[in-house]
Amino acid sequence: MSIKVLTPGLLTSIQDLGRYGYQKFGVIVSGAMDSYSLRLANILVGNAEGEGALEISLMGPSVQMEEDIILAITGGNLSPTIDGKPVPMWRPVYVTKGSILKFGACRAGCRCYLAVAGGYDIPLVMNSASTYLRAGIGGFQGRGLEVGDVLPIKELSEQSLRLLEKLVKKIGLDPFIATAWYIGSRHIPKDPQHVTIRVVEGRQFEYFTAASQKDLLNSPFQVTTQSDRMGYRLSGPTINLVKPLEMISEAVALGTVQVPPDGNPIILLADRQSVGGYPKIAQVATVDVATVAQTKPNGKIWFERISLDQAEELYCAREKTIQELAIAIGFKII
Amino acid sequence: MLTFNEIKEIINMVNQSNIQHFELNHEVTHIVIDKNSLSAAKKENIIPQTADNVDVLSTLSAEGQEKQVSAINLQDDQVNNVYKIVSPTVGTFYSAPEPEADTFVKIGQQVNASQVVCVLEAMKLFNEVPAGVNGTIMEVLFKDGEFVEYGDTLFLVKLA
């Protein structure tokens, strides 16, 4: 079982929840920019939630099913269609052999995840399926997908097989059939010009001027086109230190908002390095990293300060939501 | 702790399935559903079941909905050529796919049988409800956010 890449899109790569345990060797985490969407895509097709999926950004690929496939597309709405018909997102879809899945205009968010039941059959590197693009390891041959690539798919889990049984009965003559139930997608920004991102104060927050602290929390910052998987480079009011700091390198985290000498903050994301030497003004609450990742270049971000306890609450609440969704989906599939 | 509506949604799902005996332990909530006997089940030999090891459970797939809708059709009130779209589940009613979006259908709109008229949210999943018949939407009987019971009439449709 496999799918074939007809056109690769802008940047399509296999990502999972990241490569953990090797940052102390300088090996970055990588992984899905919007891990929430990735986990749900996998749960929807009956995979383990951390299975590798295709991360598709801005301009999607066109892929052909070489067999009947069950897939799910989550994340931003990049207008997926099969044979010209819109494919519903955030739910399992049974697609027949020979069908071609294409993507079109980016209507909401900016990246989506394509999970297939069974998962992609690629060797793991350091226990992860994530592609570390700069080092050329992991994922599909350590790179983004190219024309002609064939992605093999592993055997279906029991959960996936039950889903298959349910869907295959209804397929008829259509190229695909989807379930009538789906998951909501509230974390995808509705208005790209007004995206609210919750942050806690960063390590060096107090070393910034009062004016800059205020600016950070009250002005919009535009996501520049120099943004990528390593980080989102923002432009807005210049963020200044009270006086120059002698910073030595220390660890950084997913969602760290660091400020280089030019005063333009950078939100560190999936392909960030493991350490950095710039002062950190804020830390994005983990639950909002997915929302940052779904903000298109030229979108505008507004930072809202919350407490550490609140950030922790949000994290635990989201984990609970995912567990509940997994159970609810389990009820549907079994 | 589970809310009352969540408990109702779980009971509904078990009810619609072929499960004969169901037990759920969730924090302080303990639910036992037994379709076999009228008396309470004995405690021994009962293994608490979670969604993972429940054997058989029906789904609210489109197929299931169509079956239920067509079953209801036979019994339904067809006075004055009016058809009632009834709820196939318990859940929360929403007339649009998203808060700010246009509603799925409007009063006076012509619909076909497979067209989605609303969604019902249950256990955090959204379930699309198809019209079930070809006709014109006459009335919407629920507001966004209202809790719906199994069998409640959601829309009145003038048959084509």
Add this chain to the structure above:
Amino acid sequence: MKVNKIIKFEDGIEILPFGETAILVEFGKGIRPETYSKVKALTEYLDCYSLPGMIEYVSAYSSVTVFYDPSKIRKLQIEGVAAQNQSCYRRLSTLLKGIISKLDVDVAQTPRIVEIPVCYGGDFGPDLSYVAEHNKLTMDKVIEIHASGDYLVYMLGFAPGFPFLGGMSELISTPRRQSPRTSIPPGSVGIAGMQTGVYPIETPGGWQLIGRTPLALFRPADNPPSLLQAGDIIRFIPISAQEYEAYKGGI
């Protein structure tokens, strides 16, 4: 009898939250061997025993950051933590304080000494002459200074297997290039300000390149995937171009 040195908190150790999924232990400010030995003591403990709910740690010059899963930490019973509703940060900092107060700094393992053969100058070191000029030295003298002395690997980062080295002589310090190169071959040995290091993979960069090693610092198929580890001592050994080819051929 040796008196073991226990870390006391009057030594200026701070344990700070780093967002809701990480906690940072800072042993001091600045790059100092005695601060670093405390970093090593804690990382060696974590390598052996780990922490419940811990995903991984990253150590730096004077700090150790532990990444964790809050939904797991919340469920833990931690000795010394009174209320069940305490945040993950408070639970973990209590746990870490307990561990750190019992750490024995002097029992840190003897560092490994790793020799890195380097072919200096020529095509491998296009900036060697600039470094020499900038410091008013001959190229041979620059090589002699660079290749004498021990360098401590404080940490790995920036790129997989890339060592942050301490101990380079001021005599050969040279500022970064005005315009960085878009691509630097792997194995390149460079100088940037007071720092020296080796590029393990091809990346853009602004370091002054003085030589190249035939060794692979990053080996993804191995465990660990890095030739070097934090705490190692490095010595650079000058080799000829022929020896470089021989190394490359043999590997």
